[in-house]
Amino acid sequence: MNLLSLRSHNAALVLDLLRTAGGEGISRLELAERTGLTPQAVSKITARLREDGLAAEAGRRASTGGKPRTVLRLVPEAGHAVGVHLDRDELRVVRVDLLGAVRGERRAALDLGAGSEAVLAAVRQAVARVLPVQRDEVPRQGLSGLDPSLLGVGVALPGPLDHGRGVLHRVTGFPEWDGFPLREALAERLGVPVVVDKDTNAAALGLAAGGERGSFAYLHLGTGLGAGLVIGGSVHRGARTGAGEFGHQVIQLDGPPCTCGDRGCVEALCLGAVARGDLDQAARVLGAGAANLVGLLDIDVVLLGGRTVAAAPDAFVGGVGAVLEARARRTGQDAVPVRVTAGGDGAVAVGAAQLVLGPVFGRGGG
Template identity: 70%
Template sequence: MNRSNTGANLPTLRSHNAALVLDLLRVAGERGISRLELAERTGLTPQAVSKITARLRAEGLATEAGHRASTGGKPRTVLRLVPDAGHAVGLHLDRDELTLVLVDLAGVTVASRTAPLDFGAPAAEVVAAAAGEVAAVLAGPDGAATGPGGAEPGPRTSAPGSPPRAASPARASRNVLGVGVAAPGPLDHLGGVLHRVTGFPQWDGFPLREALAARTGLPVVVDKDTNAAALGLALRADGPEDFAYLHLGTGLGAGLVLGGAVHRGARTGAGEFGHQTVALDGPVCSCGGRGCIEALCLAAVADGDVAEAARVLGTGAANLVGLLDIDRVVLGGRTVGADPDAYVRGVRAVVGERVRRDGIGAAVPLVTTAGGDRPVAEGAAQLVLAPLFGRVGGGTG
């Protein structure tokens, strides 16, 4: 994700170099990686790597994972990341549903919850509900909360306006680094402030990051739902690439990854995919415009016409391919998750036809699916974890 692969042997860049090493440990997984390999891949001296790994081991972030045969001399000691040395909460605030995941440093989900949500309710009530679910996912038995069907109801927060809760024992035992929040846009991801969310203008100017941090006692990072999902997907990629994540659920939006980095735009406005006009005299959209692709797509979904919804979605995807020449289109959201094969087929057909007709690029971009809403919540957790590994695209609380 848009970062240098070369370290620098300077004291002022100690945290940068540690992040490089941590990221390589993360990517290596259970197999681990030797100090020599770390030095070769980062460009750091073996001495610098030894100091960094000693500090990471002392902090409980890394541990020995056995030995590997050497081409000469004694076997090399292999190190690996300690996944449960830290955790992050990922929170997806949808218009009618709230999804949380608790992930470890390796990005593995160890707990999850889903609950109904009325995003049109007063902001204080939405924040209180979100904070209560965060407390619940942290208090679950051994982190095994699985949602309404398999978890006991979590503790609720105090009334709006009351002092912040003290950190729970569950938080302390898990070393929770923070909460990443994925919310509908538009919003200011640096300030953590929502703007005029389509259909919910009452959120305009609400300091979501500040309010949720006060309720949970945890650092909070906020970004658009589609950007969060795109970040999570980019972190799993083998290398830098250009792709679009298209999310079809209660609305329609996009997250863009260009050159391996999330492209937010100057005001976090990039990716307002659902409100591109594709029919000048089309139906009125919730944004106030006419013929938006979101309005057409959701109308087809409401009619139960999956083929038409996929065709409309494919038209928008083809526009993105023609505009950005991207390598891949990833489909997600609960609507796509209900019939992923049909959406992949439909979008692939439209994009393929446009590419062949217009001669865009050498090949049809890959069209895949990321499943339902889970990638958004998982990506939200990565808003917290990504900076720890030196990955551009995360944020700070």
């Protein structure tokens, strides 16, 4: 760690507090208290941020007997990021500002099986259309000319992949994507930095950026069952960035066969119960998996999402909550709360954009 990285570290610290404060803003002295830096250091840092156009003064607080505190806020328009949600049959693209607010959105039908060229072209077109300056012609080289404040593009899609290198593995049902270097291919075509991640990780990251503190697990129950783990404010991806394989956790040895080839996976049991219309059993099974996860990682809260959960939120929150409460009674501790996520269908795309915004605020490894 040298002086340059110290400087950007502290700048990111301040920027993150400005982001968390949102529209309300935050005073210099409060920044100093929260960061542990001296007020004078905060003054210098915020002066630089104001010069760069990232922060601005926005009114002042009421006086407490002396000069009133000047409120600073993030300038949301100083930077933008694009989030792309590649689903099996749909493409969803959003543009967000530094605060994470959606500034543009676009949806299109998509066939993931139509070949890489067609998919990449569709993504390129949708991303170009969502940028503030829209032209009929999409420029040949690079999108940064369209919007100089575009920080990059985050892409979220189902299935296992290598987040570090940006290479896909076997996307269920689409074997032709195995080994495809999506990040490289898109970065070349778009001319801006690209980050690739699993859809569940993007959703979890979106929740973390949206104000969910600490450590939590986001369990997504839709056509499959997956999880995004946030530990200490950042997404846990594991050694080969394959963490979060919640659905193929075995909770019934020698149980019914699963599509993955194993037996007794939570996903098989849960989806089976849903198919039979037995939501209570589905929730109980999901709760058993969640309880295992809570015991292993000791997280703060369990968040549920996905179409199946959204269709019957009370049944799932109640069922999963009951299992966790029973566990808490046995261990003598408070039960881990269960909630349904508020975000709608666009949550994954918004979270994908946070893959790009995160490093600006000191989250994620660069």
